[in-house]
Amino acid sequence: MKIRSQLTLVLLVLLIFNCKSSRTIVAGEANYKLSTKQLIKENAKQAPSFKTLRSTLKITYVQGEDSQTHSVSFRAKKDEALWISATFSIVKALVTPKKVSFYNKLDNTYFDGDYKYLSDLLGTELDFQKVQNLLLGETIFDLKEGNYKASVDDKLYILQPKKQRELFEIFFLLDPSHFKVKSQQISQPKEFRHLQIDYLSHQEVEKQILPEKIKVIALETNQETIINLEFKNVSLNEELRFPFKIPSGFKEIKL
Numbered sequence: 189m190k191i192r193s194q195l196t197l198v199l200l201v202l203l204i205f206n207c208k209s210s211r212t213i214v215a216g217e218a219n220y221k222l223s224t225k226q227l228i229k230e231n232a233k234q235a236p237s238f239k240t241l242r243s244t245l246k247i248t249y250v251q252g253e254d255s256q257t258h259s260v261s262f263r264a265k266k267d268e269a270l271w272i273s274a275t276f277s278i279v280k281a282l283v284t285p286k287k288v289s290f291y292n293k294l295d296n297t298y299f300d301g302d303y304k305y306l307s308d309l310l311g312t313e314l315d316f317q318k319v320q321n322l323l324l325g326e327t328i329f330d331l332k333e334g335n336y337k338a339s340v341d342d343k344l345y346i347l348q349p350k351k352q353r354e355l356f357e358i359f360f361l362l363d364p365s366h367f368k369v370k371s372q373q374i375s376q377p378k379e380f381r382h383l384q385i386d387y388l389s390h391q392e393v394e395k396q397i398l399p400e401k402i403k404v405i406a407l408e409t410n411q412e413t414i415i416n417l418e419f420k421n422v423s424l425n426e427e428l429r430f431p432f433k434i435p436s437g438f439k440e441i442k443l
Contacts, residue, residue: 212391212400213366213397213400217365218343218364218365219364219365220340222338224336224337224338227345227347227362228331228336228347231327231331231362231367231368231369232332233367234368235326236325236398237396238266238394238396238425239265239424239425240263240264240265240266240424240428241262241263241398241422241423242261242262242263242422242423242424242426242428243419243421243422244260244262244419244420244421245259245261245262245417245418245420246418246420247259247260247415247416247417248414248415248416249413249414249415250414250415251414252411258279260272260273260274260279261273261274263430264320264323265428266320267285267317269283270284270320270323271432272290278292278293279291279292279293279294281432282430284316285317287300287303288300288303288305289301291434291435293435296435296437297438297441298435298439298440298441299440299441299443300440303315308443309406310383310406310413311376311379311382311383311406311407311408312376322402322404324398325368325387325390325397325398325399325402326369327369327372328372328374329358331347335349335350335351336348336349336350337349337350344361344362344363344364345361345362345363346359346360346361346362347359347361355379356374356375356376357373357375357376358373359371359372359373360373361373366390366397368387368390368397369387371384371385371387372384372385379408380408380409381406381407381408382405382406383404384405384407385402385403386403386404386405387399387402388400388401388402388403389401393422393423396424399419400419401416401417401419402416402417403415403417404416404417
């Protein structure tokens with residue numbers, strides 16, 4: 189009985205701690221009266237500010253009839269590194285501003301190169317900043333660097349360039365209650381490509397609004413790739429390590 193009571197107490201403490209550390213954001217009062225300039229300013233105010241982030245990340249990958257789900261350890265050092273490690277380091281990845289690296293102990297392969305791999309996977313040109321923005325719920329393109337117009341449709345703000353790019357059509361949907369990105373969509377009609385990133389829910393961690401569930405849909409011609417991400421047990425500003433070393437004898441993946 190004593191052991192059971194102690195176990196119950198431990199579980200209760202963990203539950204209380206997790207409830208205090210993060211909570212799912214619910215929609216507040218919507219504001220549809222902002223100008224485009226004000227809207228971009230409010231969105232910028234919500235940009236997360238931290239040194240490091242740690243989380244358990246549930247990843248579900250679906251392409252055709254192939255579906256895989258994994259829970260991995262995720263760490264981030266803002267503007268410097270994104271790190272993923274599966275159980276027993278079977279699969280490990282490190283993304284930095286300079287390159288993308290990963291290895292897989294299941295088939296003894298590794299990749300160590302530029303962003304072409306991720307760009308081909310999602311069907312749009314990526315770099316470190318864009319990948320980081322995608323994961324943190326920020327717009328892939330800096331809103332302050334473009335000339336945008338805003339409208340309201342289906343209870344969401346829609347931001348789009350006043351003049352769409354020649355090869356791209358870009359749309360950002362913002363939630364009018366907290367001004368975070370609800371969805372961002374990039375289309376390349378001539379290439380039959382479409383990338384859509386939906387932020388299904390957000391969570392508040394240490395007064396920071398961060399994505400909780402993300403759905404990434406990449407379409408290219410007749411092929412659809414869906415990646416679902418769920419961030420759990422998020423903590424900020426801990427002292428973190430980002431160990432990564434490609435094992436000897438592994439075969440390099442050539443693109």
